[in-house]
Amino acid sequence: xxxxxxxxxxxxxxxxxxxxxxxxxxxxxxxxxxxxxxxxxxxxxxxxxxxxxxxxxxxxxxxxxxxxxxxxxxxxxxxxxxxxxxxxxxxxxxxxxxxxxxxxxxxxxxxxxxxxxxxxxxxxxxxxxxxxxxxxxxxxxxxxxxxxxxxxxxxxxxxxxxxxxxxxxxxxxxxxxxxxxxxxxxxxxxxxxxxxxxxxxxxxxxxxxxxxxxxxxxxxxxxxxxxxxxxxxxxxxxxxxxxxxxxxxxxxxxx
Amino acid sequence: xxxxxxxxxxxxxxxxxxxxxxxxxxxxxxxxxxxxxxxxxxxxxxxxxxxxxxxxxxxxxxxxxxxxxxxxxxxxxxxxxxxxxxxxxxxxxxxxxxxxxxxxxxxxxxxxxxxxxxxxxxxxxxxxxxxxxxxxxxxxxxxxxxxxxxxxxxxxxxxxxxxxxxxxxxxxxxxxxxxxxxxxxxxxxxxxxxxxxxxxxxxxxxxxxxxxxxxxxxxxxxxxxxxxxxxxxxxxxxxxxxxxxxxxxxxxxxxxxxxxxxxxxxxxxxxxxxxxxxxxxxxxxxxxxxxxxxxxxxxxxxxxxxxxxxxxxx
Numbered sequence: 001x002x003x004x005x006x007x008x009x010x011x012x013x014x015x016x017x018x019x020x021x022x023x024x025x026x027x028x029x030x031x032x033x034x035x036x037x038x039x040x041x042x043x044x045x046x047x048x049x050x051x052x053x054x055x056x057x058x059x060x061x062x063x064x065x066x067x068x069x070x071x072x073x074x075x076x077x078x079x080x081x082x083x084x085x086x087x088x089x090x091x092x093x094x095x096x097x098x099x100x101x102x103x104x105x106x107x108x109x110x111x112x113x114x115x116x117x118x119x120x121x122x123x124x125x126x127x128x129x130x131x132x133x134x135x136x137x138x139x140x141x142x143x144x145x146x147x148x149x150x151x152x153x154x155x156x157x158x159x160x161x162x163x164x165x166x167x168x169x170x171x172x173x174x175x176x177x178x179x180x181x182x183x184x185x186x187x188x189x190x191x192x193x194x195x196x197x198x199x200x201x202x203x204x205x206x207x208x209x210x211x212x213x214x215x216x217x218x219x220x221x222x223x224x225x226x227x228x229x230x231x232x233x234x235x236x237x238x239x240x241x242x243x244x245x246x247x248x249x250x251x252x253x254x255x
Numbered sequence: 256x257x258x259x260x261x262x263x264x265x266x267x268x269x270x271x272x273x274x275x276x277x278x279x280x281x282x283x284x285x286x287x288x289x290x291x292x293x294x295x296x297x298x299x300x301x302x303x304x305x306x307x308x309x310x311x312x313x314x315x316x317x318x319x320x321x322x323x324x325x326x327x328x329x330x331x332x333x334x335x336x337x338x339x340x341x342x343x344x345x346x347x348x349x350x351x352x353x354x355x356x357x358x359x360x361x362x363x364x365x366x367x368x369x370x371x372x373x374x375x376x377x378x379x380x381x382x383x384x385x386x387x388x389x390x391x392x393x394x395x396x397x398x399x400x401x402x403x404x405x406x407x408x409x410x411x412x413x414x415x416x417x418x419x420x421x422x423x424x425x426x427x428x429x430x431x432x433x434x435x436x437x438x439x440x441x442x443x444x445x446x447x448x449x450x451x452x453x454x455x456x457x458x459x460x461x462x463x464x465x466x467x468x469x470x471x472x473x474x475x476x477x478x479x480x481x482x483x484x485x486x487x488x489x490x491x492x493x494x495x496x497x498x499x500x501x502x503x504x505x506x507x508x509x510x511x512x513x514x515x516x517x518x519x520x521x522x523x524x525x526x527x528x529x530x531x532x533x534x535x536x537x538x539x540x541x542x543x544x545x546x547x548x549x550x551x552x553x554x555x556x557x558x559x560x561x562x563x564x565x566x567x568x569x
Contacts, residue, residue, distance in 0.1 A: 029421045105313065109320040113273075113306045193313050194275075194306050202509075204309060208278055209510050210417035210437055 036216035055197040060187040063122025071130035079138020100125040101189035118190040125186035126179035133175025137168025170244040173237045184226050270478045271302040275314040275326030280351045283489030285507045296481045325467040329389040330541045343469035346559040348486045348566035349533040350463040354526025361452035362430045373401035382414030382431030393456035395548040439518040459537040487567040490531040530567025
């Protein structure tokens with residue numbers, strides 16, 4: 001009971017601190033938590049806003065999906081092949097620290113201002129942690145297991161799929177979980193400079209017009225989307241890698 | 256007629272113009288976006304792919320890269336594109352300018368501030384919406400005329416229009432620039448006063464205009480003509496039917512109509528030419544100010560003029 005209530009209490013506490021801080025500061029640009037919460041039904045009740053939010057989620061799903069499909073095989077290959085790791089590691093180290101939103105104007109010049117550019121920014125944001133965790137997971141697989149597989153006649157590809165992938169799965173899913181949060185962040189930041197639709201459309205328009213209750217309401221909505229996606233993913237992760245879980249349980253999410 | 260044109264020229268019928276826009280103050284384009292049925296050529300003679308940008312500077316980049324065909328521009332951002340990005344473009348229409356007696360971007364101070372004149376800004380912290388942006392040329396000029404060196408005598412900080420009132424009231428800045436609709440809101444609340452406005456540097460300052468890439472215009476003159484005709488018509492509709500314009504702008508900006516009603520298309524708003532005609536002499540004067548204040552090299556506005564494709568087009 002306490003374990004399940006803890007995340008809710010944390011959120012309520014955060015909202016309470018926000019409410020008190022806003023009342024104390026008396027700033028037009030910092031509405032109270034209640035004012036922001038009261039604006040949420042207006043946003044979610046507006047058909048156009050929902051279309052915008054769904055457009056963002058569509059791009060996020062595509063970007064995340066492609067990133068996972070590309071990054072897991074690449075990370076596993078890097079973890080099991082020094083040559084592949086030696087080739088890709090320096091490239092990834094160059095790209096990793098670059099804020100992905102900062103690439104937006106450059107990518108925009110190559111690919112235009114449409115969905116492809118924004119989806120590519122999401123792809124870049126998600127792929128690096130997934131590659132890194134897949135790489136670490138594959139690297140940690142015990143050699144003895146691979147020798148046993150080879151002795152049983154498994155080809156290198158079969159060993160990768162039937163031994164390395166399951167063994168690295170807890171680490172891979174940790175990367176995917178980080179990637180999911182980053183997908184949400186890049187989903188919004190990719191809409192900062194140029195946009196045709198999206199949740200960022202609502203947020204940045206409201207910011208330009210000084211409608212701070214809408215700005216903060218959108219922050220809550222995006223935060224809630226993050227919590228829901230993380231909780232859903234955590235449930236899937238827990239089912240897939242139950243065997244690797246420690247005996248004690250720590251409430252890290254709403255799942 | 257549109258159908259005849261479309262039938263006569265299949266390439267024209269399929270043509271899409273990629274247009275960049277921003278908020279606020281582009282009422283003719285908002286009408287075209289939200290009331291396309293009022294513009295018979297849209298969807299028949301040509302199509303528009305709208306993309307919203309955060310300010311005019313990224314649109315200059317997109318124009319220079321060929322990612323946009325037409326876009327909203329400020330005279331300074333367009334000129335920067337020419338100087339730094341080899342952009343070649345035509346100014347085909349104008350959105351808003353500072354008409355005499357109307358709203359002019361101004362710097363405000365608190366009522367009880369000891370700052371009574373521009374010269375009193377020495378040693379103070381002054382807010383500006385974008386450092387190096389379009390308002391800084393006339394701003395620098397006014398400061399220099401009053402014995403204040405904008406580079407040495409003040410601490411210039413970037414404060415977006417949306418938060419300028421808050422920054423001033425909380426004492427984070429001693430003076431800050433104000434624009435609509437935030438100026439109307441601050442004036443309604445009271446406690447602030449105008450120190451000086453940009454109109455003191457020059458009248459008829461052009462804030463935003465419509466520019467199209469020269470290569471696109473040269474290759475698709477009929478399509479751009481149709482687009483400029485619609486901008487002209489959109490401006491007329493915006494000015495003729497304020498009630499509907501309030502609804503259109505509300506749909507785009509999501510700002511409540513009562514807030515828009517305090518200034519939009521009233522005497523305390525920017526000016527709009529009824530035919531969306533660009534004021535080339537005023538733009539030239541602005542380019543001269545930017546050159547005099549060291550923000551740009553000397554530029555001739557004639558390079559932005561197309562002989563026939565310019566608003567008003569009927």
